[in-house]
Structures are given as C-alpha cells and as structure tokens.
Amino acid sequence: MAAVPKRPPLPAILLANDLLDGDVVFASGGATDAIVWTRDPALALVATDDAAATVLESFAAAELAGNRVVDAYLVDVEIQSGAPVPRHFRERFKTLGPSNRPDLGKQAGDGIENGRRA
Amino acid sequence: MYRYDEFDERFVRERVGQFRDQVARRLDGSLTEDEFKPLRLKNGVYLQLHAYMLRIAIPYGTLSSRQLRQLALIGERYDRGYGHFTTRQNLQFNWPKLRDIPAILDLLADVEMHGIQTSGNCIRNVTADHFAGVAQDEIEDPRPTAELIRQWSSLHPEFSYLPRKFKIAVTGAEHDRAVIKAHDIGLRLRRHPDTGAVGYEISVGGGLGRTPMIGKVVRDHLPKGDLLAYLEAIMRVYNLEGRRDNKYKARVKILVHEIGAEEFTRRVEEEFARLDGPSVNADPAEVERIAAYFAPPAYETLPETSRTLDAMKAANPAFARWAEVNTAPHKAPGYTALTISLKPLGQAPGDATSDQMRLVADIADEFSHSEIRVTHAQNLVLPYVRQRDLFAIWQRLGEAGLASANVGLITDIIACPGLDYCALATARSIPIAQAIQQRFADAAREAEIGALNIKISGCINACGHHHVGHIGILGLEKRGIESYQITLGGDATENAAIGEILGPGLPAEEVPDAIERIVGVYLAQRVEGESFIDTVRRIGLAPFKSAFQEAAHAVA
Numbered sequence: 060m061a062a063v064p065k066r067p068p069l070p071a072i073l074l075a076n077d078l079l080d081g082d083v084v085f086a087s088g089g090a091t092d093a094i095v096w097t098r099d100p101a102l103a104l105v106a107t108d109d110a111a112a113t114v115l116e117s118f119a120a121a122e123l124a125g126n127r128v129v130d131a132y133l134v135d136v137e138i139q140s141g142a143p144v145p146r147h148f149r150e151r152f153k154t155l156g157p158s159n160r161p162d163l164g165k166q167a168g169d170g171i172e173n174g175r176r177a
Numbered sequence: 178m179y180r181y182d183e184f185d186e187r188f189v190r191e192r193v194g195q196f197r198d199q200v201a202r203r204l205d206g207s208l209t210e211d212e213f214k215p216l217r218l219k220n221g222v223y224l225q226l227h228a229y230m231l232r233i234a235i236p237y238g239t240l241s242s243r244q245l246r247q248l249a250l251i252g253e254r255y256d257r258g259y260g261h262f263t264t265r266q267n268l269q270f271n272w273p274k275l276r277d278i279p280a281i282l283d284l285l286a287d288v289e290m291h292g293i294q295t296s297g298n299c300i301r302n303v304t305a306d307h308f309a310g311v312a313q314d315e316i317e318d319p320r321p322t323a324e325l326i327r328q329w330s331s332l333h334p335e336f337s338y339l340p341r342k343f344k345i346a347v348t349g350a351e352h353d354r355a356v357i358k359a360h361d362i363g364l365r366l367r368r369h370p371d372t373g374a375v376g377y378e379i380s381v382g383g384g385l386g387r388t389p390m391i392g393k394v395v396r397d398h399l400p401k402g403d404l405l406a407y408l409e410a411i412m413r414v415y416n417l418e419g420r421r422d423n424k425y426k427a428r429v430k431i432l433v434h435e436i437g438a439e440e441f442t443r444r445v446e447e448e449f450a451r452l453d454g455p456s457v458n459a460d461p462a463e464v465e466r467i468a469a470y471f472a473p474p475a476y477e478t479l480p481e482t483s484r485t486l487d488a489m490k491a492a493n494p495a496f497a498r499w500a501e502v503n504t505a506p507h508k509a510p511g512y513t514a515l516t517i518s519l520k521p522l523g524q525a526p527g528d529a530t531s532d533q534m535r536l537v538a539d540i541a542d543e544f545s546h547s548e549i550r551v552t553h554a555q556n557l558v559l560p561y562v563r564q565r566d567l568f569a570i571w572q573r574l575g576e577a578g579l580a581s582a583n584v585g586l587i588t589d590i591i592a593c594p595g596l597d598y599c600a601l602a603t604a605r606s607i608p609i610a611q612a613i614q615q616r617f618a619d620a621a622r623e624a625e626i627g628a629l630n631i632k633i634s635g636c637i638n639a640c641g642h643h644h645v646g647h648i649g650i651l652g653l654e655k656r657g658i659e660s661y662q663i664t665l666g667g668d669a670t671e672n673a674a675i676g677e678i679l680g681p682g683l684p685a686e687e688v689p690d691a692i693e694r695i696v697g698v699y700l701a702q703r704v705e706g707e708s709f710i711d712t713v714r715r716i717g718l719a720p721f722k723s724a725f726q727e728a729a730h731a732v733a
C-alpha cells in the first residue's frame with residue numbers, strides 16, 4: 060500500500076484516504092503554490108502532462124512517508140463542467156459516496172467547506 | 178447467553194489498550210502503514226472506499242439487548258447512525274474514524290464484545306443456526322459447541338497464522354440454516370443411527386469465493402468429547418500442508434480438492450490418532466459449565482397455539498400474512514421464533530439504524546428474554562416470543578418500518594455492501610437488490626412466487642453467497658461497466674449445491690427483467706405446491722437458459 064502504483068493515462072488527479080479520519084482527500088493547489096489536501100473533489104489539481112503527474116507522485120510519496128494519508132494513487136479523469144471526474148466508475152463512487160445513500164459522503168457535502176456540494 | 182469470565186474480560190481489555198497504543202504509534206510515525214495494517218486488521222479495522230470500517234464479532238449471531246443498545250449508541254456517537262449486519266452474523270460500521278476506534282473498542286468491551294479475529298488468516302467468528310436452542314427440528318443446541326470452539330480458537334497459538342482465513346459453522350438441526358456445507362469446517366450434531374448417541378458429522382473443504390466447493394464429510398459420527406482433538410487434527414493438517422505460495426489456492430478446500438477427500442481424511446485421522454486427545458479435549462466439567470449458559474429460559478406453560486393470535490390474524494390480513502411468513506416452529510408450546518426482516522423496500526439489505534436497533538432491543542426486553550439473534554441472511558430473530566404477543570410486536574415494528582412480511586421470499590435478498598462501500602468490490606450490489614425488490618414489491622405476487630432466495634455479491638469473493646442462491650447474482654466489471662452474471666440452482670441448505678451460470682453477463686438495468694423471465698418459467702412450469710428450487714431441480718436449467726438467453730438477445 061505504501062508504494063505509489065503505476066501511472067494511469069492523463070489527465071489525472073491524486074487521491075488518498077486521510078490517515079486519521081479515513082475520508083477521501085484530493086491533492087489540490089495551495090494558496091502559495093504548495094500542494095495541500097482537500098476533501099472537495101472539484102478542487103483537485105489536474106495533472107495534464109508527465110511533469111505535473113511526477114509532482115503529484117512525489118507529493119504522494121512524501122505524504123505517505125509523513126503518515127498523513129494512506130492508499131494514495133493517481134486516477135485518470137475527464138473534465139466535466141470544469142471539474143475533474145474519474146473515468147472509472149469505482150473511482151467516481153469514491154468521489155461521491157455510496158450510490159444508495161445520497162445523504163452520505165461527498166455527494167452530501169461531507170467535509171466540504173462553504174457548503175459547496177460536489 | 179454466555180458471559181465472559183475474568184480471563185475473557187482481562188484479555189479483551191488488554192487488547193483495547195494495545196490497540197490504543199498501536200494507533201498512537203501509527204499517528205506519531207513509529208509504525209508505518211505496512212506495519213500497522215496487520216495490527217488493525219487483527220482488531221477488525223479495514224480501510225474501505227470512503228472511510229475505515231470496523232467489523233464487530235457477534236459470536237454465533239447471539240446478542241443481548243444490552244449489546245444491541247451499545248451498538249446503537251456507537252452507531253450514533255461515532256458513525257452515521259446505522260450499522261450493517263453481515264452474512265457472517267457480524268456487524269460492520271462503515272464510517273468510523275481511526276482516532277475514535279480505541280474509544281469504540283472500550284464501549285464494546287463494556288458489553289463483552291470486540292473485533293478480534295474478524296479479519297486475517299485465523300479462525301474467524303464461529304457461526305451457527307440462528308434458531309439454535311428453539312428450533313423444533315433441533316437435535317441439540319449448537320451454541321455450547323460454537324462457544325467451546327470460540328474459546329479454543331481465540332488466539333490459538335498454533336493457528337494464528339494459517340495459510341488463509343478459516344470459517345467454521347455449527348448446526349444442531351435436521352434442516353441446515355447455517356450453510357455448513359459452504360464452510361471450511363461444517364459441524365452437524367446428529368444422533369448415531371445405531372446407538373442414538375449425539376455426535377458430530379464433520380465436513381471439511383466447503384467454501385464460496387472464486388473456487389466454490391461443497392464440503393466433504395470426513396467423519397460421519399465423532400463422539401462429542403473428541404471434538405477439539407479432531408478439530409486440532411484438521412487444523413494441523415491444513416496448517417502444515419495448505420498452500421502458502423498462492424493466496425487464491427490457500428483455502429483448505431483447495432487442499433482437500435488437490436489431494437482428494439479420502440487422502441485428506443486419512444491424514445487427519447492419522448494426526449488425530451497421534452494427538453494426545455485428553456490433553457487437547459475440553460474438560461467435561463468445563464463443557465458443562467459452558468452449556469449451562471445456554472439453558473432455555475423459564476417458559477410459561479401455554480397451549481400449542483394461541484387463540485389470541487388466531488383472532489388477531491382473522492381480523493387483520495396484513496398481520497396474518499406477516500405472522501405466517503416471519504415465524505418459525507418453536508420447541509416450546511405457544512411460542513415462536515420471530516424473524517424481523519431487515520429487507521424493507523428502499524433500505525440496503527442488512528442495514529439497521531440506531532433507532533431500529535434500540536426498538537428491537539426494547540422489544541426483546543419485553544417479549545423475548547432480552548435476546549436477539551443475527552441471521553446469515555442479514556435479518557434479526559427474537560427467539561423466545563409468545564405467540565399471543567405477536568400482534569403487539571408487529572404494531573411496534575411497523576412504526577419503525579420493520580414489519581416487512583418477506584422472510585425467505587424473493588425480496589429477502591442477501592447482498593454484500595458491494596462497490597457502494599467495499600474496496601474489493603468490482604460492482605455494486607445494493608442497488609441491484611433494491612431494483613429487484615422494487616420489481617417484486619407487490620405482496621400478493623411475492624406470496625404467489627413463494628420461497629425463493631436471491632443472493633448478490635459485488636465481487637468474486639462471494640460475501641453475498643451468490644453461489645448458493647436459488648438465483649445468484651455476481652457483479653463484475655466488463656469493458657469499463659458493471660456487469661452481472663446470473664446463476665441458477667444454488668442451494669444453501671442440507672441439499673447444498675453451487676448454482677450454474679445461465680448466460681452472458683447483463684448490465685444493471687437488465688437484471689430485474691432477467692429475474693422476471695426466470696420467475697416466469699417457474700410459474701409456468703411448476704406443479705401444485707412445488708417451490709422454485711424444486712422446479713429447477715425437476716426440469717433442469719435448459720428452459721431457464723433459453724428464456725434468459727432470449728432476453729439477452731432481445732436487448733443485445
């Protein structure tokens with residue numbers, strides 16, 4: 060689990076689970092260009108070329124080693140209405156929550172600031 | 178019910194302390210994830226898609242009202258107000274935070290519960306007939322055996338690092354409600370045909386998953402006193418000879434299959450003969466001490482059938498239907514074993530809210546000697562209900578949406594959490610179950626169809642028991658979409674059978690139509706009083722296959 064898996068096709072985002080809470084988190088651009096984690100999939104940083112993907116992979120490795128997240132990996136996405144959406148249905152559920160419980164998970168705004176709904 | 182002694186109590190408390198320390202060391206970086214993962218798994222803590230998951234052992238599916246209330250409290254305080262009852266008679270919380278889990282384990286320890294051995298390559302929670310101790314067709318209560326095995330297998334030093342996980346189920350009845358033939362070891366209490374002495378029929382090598390197998394009988398009749406020595410012999414042969422080079426071939430079923438049941442039996446018998454039985458087998462006084470915990474409650478002397486119940490049924494057809502479908506014959510006159518369906522329309526199979534858990538606990542206190550059972554079919558049972566109380570219970574359950582009259586019928590679907598929660602799943606299970614429930618929601622039609630078990634798994638690991646469903650549904654990924662493979666003719670009872678695949682996989686939206694077609698063949702072909710599975714056995718798969726494939730072509 061500690062190793063970052065093989066790179067998927069681009070564009071891609073980096074997701075992981077927060078170590079303490081288990082919530083799904085996404086690598087996002089910080090205010091000062093530093094990468095930070097966000098719980099909002101719409102704010103995920105999208106890597107469109109190999110250089111950007113490498114930056115995300117390095118961030119993942121550092122964060123795994125720093126014991127802040129677990130199960131970090133890149134997920135290939137397409138851009139829909141300006142936001143990244145995973146191409147694979149498994150990862151789409153991970154950015155939403157259980158499909159039988161729209162009141163739970165990110166689709167219900169869990170952990171997403173400012174009341175913004177994914 | 179069994180109560181912890183001082184050793185059990187101390188052991189569970191110490192385990193919580195150890196886990197609290199392990200979490201602290203994980204958070205301060207002293208333990209890496211690779212080091213921590215096996216430790217958390219030993220306490221039932223998994224990482225799922227959206228969050229951590231905590232699996233709590235409910236030994237042989239028996240719960241006190243106090244324990245159920247504690248689960249309700251944990252669900253409310255640390256989770257999202259609900260829990261999920263599983264096919265191993267356990268309970269899973271889907272949203273606990275790692276930081277809270279030590280506190281949750283403290284609350285569990287307060288009511289003699291934990292998550293130990295609900296994961297990993299060890300002997301898992303022992304399951305049993307959910308009507309243990311009350312079923313009319315029972316030869317002997319399986320719970321003392323299950324409890325003895327729980328104690329023997331807990332932290333057994335020789336069997337803590339097996340080639341793979343190991344599941345044991347026990348039944349004491351003629352009719353198998355514990356799916357013993359799909360377990361690594363299945364035990365059936367039976368009377369010796371000549372002597373009448375009660376002993377165990379022992380099956381080994383059953384299992385579902387990617388290589389489904391029906392267990393083979395290795396001993397027709399083992400004297401009860403030899404149980405632990407014989408189990409130890411089986412476990413030792415498996416532990417030494419089970420494959421460790423390939424996790425997909427590591428279960429005991431593969432060993433039994435590869436060397437043959439006869440050779441496996443020979444090796445077990447050889448090991449059994451070599452073992453010092455008296456030093457392994459339980460002291461009869463200890464066996465008696467355990468059995469005393471499962472003495473029946475003080476039953477009232479009641480007539481065989483309740484006139485109050487008959488009057489209420491005559492006055493209220495909906496109640497009558499529920500009372501017919503959800504009750505099972507009881508040993509004690511005037512009593513019944515009541516199944517509370519956790520399959521109401523629109524709810525995920527096996528889910529119960531904290532409020533529902535509390536209500537069931539209250540009803541158990543008032544009407545069922547404070548005891549509840551969890552079934553492998555993801556329902557709850559009140560084992561000691563006076564027939565005359567059924568109407569009052571029905572009314573109270575109805576207010577909480579728990580009075581579905583569908584036990585054993587087409588909408589009483591077993592479904593694993595699937596891709597809505599599970600990190601291993603390849604497709605969703607819950608929405609498929611819900612779509613089928615919706616399609617067959619009409620109560621009269623459901624009654625007309627009669628006994629029919631649909632079982633759904635969201636991956637090949639088969640937690641949803643799809644191989645032994647009369648109709649089984651397996652969710653897979655096919656070319657980037659969810660695809661569902663349908664099997665027919667599986668059976669989870671004493672007539673255990675693995676279902677056969679009907680045809681190509683279907684997209685989710687076509688599954689209810691396919692089920693409809695299969696049911697249509699049954700309704701057209703059945704003879705008077707014949708159940709679905711009996712019709713399948715009589716006419717074979719061919720008519721179902723052609724109806725299924727017509728449907729598949731029609732949509733292709």
